Amino acid sequence: MFNFPKSIAVRKAQGSQFIPDLRAAVPGGYRGKPVIAGAACATGCTACVDACPSRAIALDPLRIDMGRCVLCGDCEPACPAGSIAFKTDVKLSSTTRDGLTISAAHPDIDPIKVSAELRKRFGRSLKLRSVSAGGCNGCELELNAVGNVNFDFGRYGIDMVASPRHADGLVLTGPISRNMVEALQICWDAMPEPKLVIAMGACAISGGVFADCAEVDRRFLETFKPTLYIPGCPTHPLVFIAAVMDLLGIDV
């Protein structure tokens, strides 16, 4: 009873916090999908490649694998020709691994293919089980944020669940540490069919900055190919949301 006035004051200050249109939201200042200029690179210049912590950049022609890119932005000032510029674009995801590579000639990531079958089955209710396997806890925090009062992805029936028995999909974060291989497999086996894998973040998609570690074992993904690849380091909530909405054909 004593808390009544305080509680009212907090609720009044809280107001409405949800983002009404998740599609239209622009993450201010976000270092998202880069734009690559068409100008030819100086002969022998490898400045961007040298600056990249995750071997995401290839040359002749200059292209970036967004499945490896950690969006650190270090290549942007390194390039003497100024050919790389990061923008706030959150359309970073693809349904194919190869579709994640961009260049001047192929500036956009291959669009996510809306699956009629997935839309029918999960379009109004998709329950996801998270497995964190060797990352830095960044993607996990952002996956939690997806459900907070701002992003409120639950409004579309998309929620995280505690038990794999209740899950339609597995959201994998982290490069898959060898010490998590067994637990990941047990969790996957416990999920009922039909089920899908979503690879969230550079670590899950490619190993990210940990791709060269001997302590990582990525064979799970050779057997169980992700339906959706969602880049980032960590993945911004709006990137995750845009990807899943596209996949299920929500609001399009």
Added chain:
Amino acid sequence: MTKNAVVVYDLRETTPLGLADFINECDRRLSEGERLLSLFGRNGGEGETAIAVTAVFVTESDGLSVLRGVAKKGDAYPALTLKHPSAHIYERELWEQTGVLPGGHPWLKPVRFEGARQQRMDEYPFFTVRGREVHEVGVGPIHAGVIEPGHFRFMCHGETVHHLEIQLGYQHRGVEKLLLQRPPKNLTPTVESICGDSCIAYAWSYLAALEALSGTPAGFETDVLRGIALEMERIAVHVATLNGLATDIAFVQGTGSYGRLRTAVINASQRVSGNRFGRGWLRPWRTKGLTDALRQDVRQTLADFAVDLRRMNGLMCSALSVKARFKGAGVVSTQAARDLGLLGVAARASGVAIDARSELPGRLYERAPMGSVVESSGDCWARMLVRMREIDTSLEWLFRVLDDSTLDLSGGTAAPVGADLRLAPEQLCVSVVEGVRGPVLLALETAADGALRHVKVQDPSLANWFGLALAVRDNGISDFPICNKSFDLSYCGNDL
């Protein structure tokens, strides 16, 4: 004399002590009241049998102090832990990483199942409690929420936890080795991925060491900008913990309000750095600066945040249901916290006033001092209050710095980073930054050619996990989630 959070130790100037003398000297220093901050080993290269051992102490008179010794493969010595329990986790790690045996160690178990122990998680030697009505509850590595993996095993009698054993290592991905595979000047993004909610603390700790080893420290205003980034990180993570605490007791207004309050702070970090966690903010000799507009933006965001946060904290602290759950739950006594060598928030909530920002202020906190917060009851309530009060302290500091018109925070005075970054040879640099959970320590050692020979990474969680195990003893098992959240420790920072 200013006590610095960065010390460089010239390995050519002193002869390392033999293992027995090294341990005796550690014992002497600890007995005299110096505090052990780290103890670690470095294996020699291929075919070498020598193992370098390093101890780092905090002393009242000199600040950071480094002691160096040398052991051989297969050496053993009487464990320091027997007399100084605060050494327990460091001796376990030393044994796991180098094989040097702390004889008589009461709890000699793998820290993270690295090296040859990978994927042998089922071989963990759990403590067992026997008795007819004793039962065990195993949880994890995969937990009910969206969190990192770890295994908790409770030995219970009815609802009461007699002992909790925490088995970690599931996040182990070989960070320390990885840091030797790339050029030091390009390492910052990798360092930012060691513990994703503490990017700034890790990056700063790394860069301070790198810059010290190059002989060219960053400018003062770069330090101020790094300090701003660090306090914004601290605020965001503390609010996330408060959010978790509210969620775990079904105090739904807290979940909603702390959630959106954290969003406001990390979105401001994104406007400065391009990333909600501050990735890309700090780089060698550089730190993204604040234009006048951004400085005003951050100032206003924090001012608005402060008003709503205090209102929410007031509600949380006055609610009977919150008090009923948190007061008296998960107590760690001052004596236990000191004996175990707990760090950061966990120590300060149990009445142990340690904080690198005040103990090792360096030039930044000497000129702009940072208050330190202590609570004495050692329970979940105290750990919650420390977080709330630390946010207030951080805000007060941020306002003071942002409002100081004598400080040029535009970040325009950065020295260019050449390809010819050279580190002094045969040096050991220890660098400490008080991150959100406590001191983040990085130790960089260079070889004769100036290349990095060893990187030791130490998250405060390493020392604090045992504090959680102690906190839940004799508590109901249903209070474990709030005890766990009140510590809010890092798995990836422990597992590396």
